[in-house]
Amino acid sequence: xxxxxxxxxxxxxxxxVRRTTAEMLTFAGKVGEPSAVFVGDGAQEAAASLxxxxxxxxxxxxxxxxxxxxxxxxxxxxHLVEQVAPAAVLICSxxxxxxxxxxxxxxxxxxxxxxxxxxxxxxxxxxxxQSVFAGAYxxxxxxxxxxxxxxxxxxxxxxxxxPVDAVVEVVTVEFSELAKSARITGRQEKKSxxxxxxxxxxxxxxxxxGTGGDFVPVxxxxxxxxxxxxxxxxxxxxxxxxxxxxxxxxxxxVSPQLYVACGISGAIQHRAGMQTSKTIVAVNxxxxxxxxxxxxxxxxxDLFEVLPQAxxxxxxxxx
Numbered sequence: 424x425x426x427x428x429x430x431x432x433x434x435x436x437x438x439x440v441r442r443t444t445a446e447m448l449t450f451a452g453k454v455g456e457p458s459a460v461f462v463g464d465g466a467q468e469a470a471a472s473l474x475x476x477x478x479x480x481x482x483x484x485x486x487x488x489x490x491x492x493x494x495x496x497x498x499x500x501x502h503l504v505e506q507v508a509p510a511a512v513l514i515c516s517x518x519x520x521x522x523x524x525x526x527x528x529x530x531x532x533x534x535x536x537x538x539x540x541x542x543x544x545x546x547x548x549x550x551x552x553q554s555v556f557a558g559a560y561x562x563x564x565x566x567x568x569x570x571x572x573x574x575x576x577x578x579x580x581x582x583x584x585x586p587v588d589a590v591v592e593v594v595t596v597e598f599s600e601l602a603k604s605a606r607i608t609g610r611q612e613k614k615s616x617x618x619x620x621x622x623x624x625x626x627x628x629x630x631x632x633g634t635g636g637d638f639v640p641v642x643x644x645x646x647x648x649x650x651x652x653x654x655x656x657x658x659x660x661x662x663x664x665x666x667x668x669x670x671x672x673x674x675x676x677v678s679p680q681l682y683v684a685c686g687i688s689g690a691i692q693h694r695a696g697m698q699t700s701k702t703i704v705a706v707n708x709x710x711x712x713x714x715x716x717x718x719x720x721x722x723x724x725d726l727f728e729v730l731p732q733a734x735x736x737x738x739x740x741x742x
Contacts, residue, residue, distance in 0.1 A: 427510035428480070429455040430503055432496070432523065433473065434515040438465025440472055443623060445582035447513040447575050448476035450542035452585055454549050455510040458482065459589070460503060462496050463489045467591055474589030476582060481591045487598070493519060494602035497526035502596045504531050504570050511549045513542065516574035516676075517622060524574050533569025540579040540678065540699055549573070554699045576699070577623045578678045621651040621668060626681045627697070629653035629670055633686020633707060633726055636663040640730040641685050647734045653677065653697075655687045671696035685726045689714025706730065 429451035434441045444459070451457035459478040461469060466483035473481055482503060488495035500512060500523070512527065514520040516538050528535040540561075541552035549571045551564050565571070621627065628650045630641035638652070645652045654664035656671050670677055672695040682700035687693060689705070689712055697703070698717065705718045706726045715721045722729050 427455040428458045428507050430482075430500065430507065430509045430512045431457055431459050431478070432500065432512070432514045432520070433459050433461045433469070434517075434520070435461070435463070435465070435469065438463070438468060440469050441515075441623065442582065443515045443575070443577045444473070445476045446577070446580050447515065448473070448478055449580055449583045449585075450575060451511075451513055452477045452583075454542060454544045458507070458509070460484065460500065462486075462499060470589040470591050474587050475584055477585035477587060478589050479587045481589050482594045483591050484594050484596065488596075490606060491598075491603055492605045492607065493523045494526060494605070495596075495598045497523050497530060498598055498602050499594065499596050500527050501530040503594065504533075509570060511542070511571040511573055514572070514574045516576045520574050524572050528569075528572050531569055531572075533572050534566035535572040535574075536564055536566060537574045538576050538676065539573050540576050542573055542575065576676065576678050578625065578680065578701075579699075616652075618645060619649070619651045621653055621670070622675050622677055624651035624677070625679050626650035626683075627653050627670070627677050627679045627700075628683040628685065629655065629687060629697070630658055630664070630685045630726075631655035631687030631693075632657040632661075633688075634658060634663065636661065637727075638664060640727055644683065644685070644730045644734050647737045648681075648683075650681075650683075651679075655690075655693050669696075684714055684718075685730060687714055688712045689717060 431447045434443045448457045457477040458480040459473045460482045462484045464486045470481050484499050539551040626648050628645040653670040654668045659669045671693045676696045678699040680701045682703045684705040703718045704720045705714045706722045706729045710723045
């Protein structure tokens with residue numbers, strides 16, 4: 424019996440494959456035979472790391488696609504869907520990936536599911552789980568038309584190695600003039616803070632209104648844990664922290680192994696962006712704060728007193 428391929432769009436920057444790709448390949452292995460789609464330079468070099476997580480094939484696409492916005496990548500995937508007839512297409516659930524998924528859905532007349540936290544084989548096809556309605560419910564869903572196109576939330580699973588020898592197959596696609604109508608004219612690298620990317624970090628420490636605008640304890644705690652720094656909407660609206668670090672329904676949605684909320688009340692808008700975190704810890708001096716309804720561990724206290732003590736203990740434990 425032939426096992427259908429599952430296409431995974433490689434999430435990479437300048438040829439460096441991100442952890443999210445390993446997570447998606449792990450999910451793909453539950454559904455069928457994982458195959459990676461690498462758009463840009465570096466497919467040959469990345470083949471070994473992709474094969475480590477089960478990608479028997481690596482479809483290498485010309486770097487020309489990276490000269491434009493997302494439209495050429497959607498055309499590449501549409502071409503592969505037609506040629507391969509995969510069981511599903513998995514894409515990282517970020518702004519870039521969601522736009523590609525939407526375009527691919529239209530091109531292939533297929534259903535799309537976004538922000539999946541689980542992907543698995545079901546009796547009637549590929550099934551997913553999602554957190555919906557601001558994190559109030561977890562639902563199971565499946566695509567009922569065409570090829571399932573699924574965007575997977577980062578940190579949704581622990582990557583599992585399944586080593587195979589990956590074979591690189593060059594794919595040539597003639598891009599339409601419409602796809603090439605928006606060209607990237609320049610790139611400017613974001614100034615590095617030395618901390619992990621917020622949406623992909625395994626640990627996130629966030630500050631809210633309770634910081635009073637002083638994020639030093641939050642940042643120091645984050646650095647002690649090797650974590651990314653997030654902020655609530657109240658902190659961002661007050662101008663205390665950049666919008667790029669906002670966690671919530673109108674900010675970034677995160678799903679780390681550990682989420683530490685400092686001085687955050689726990690409004691539904693914020694909960695929608697972090698409720699799928701594996702372990703949640705809150706520090707708030709208001710014992711009636713809604714955030715305590717959600718947490719695994721809660722500390723009632725002033726963050727300016729609690730965080731330095733916690734940081735000292737972490738440093739001591741690490742020697």
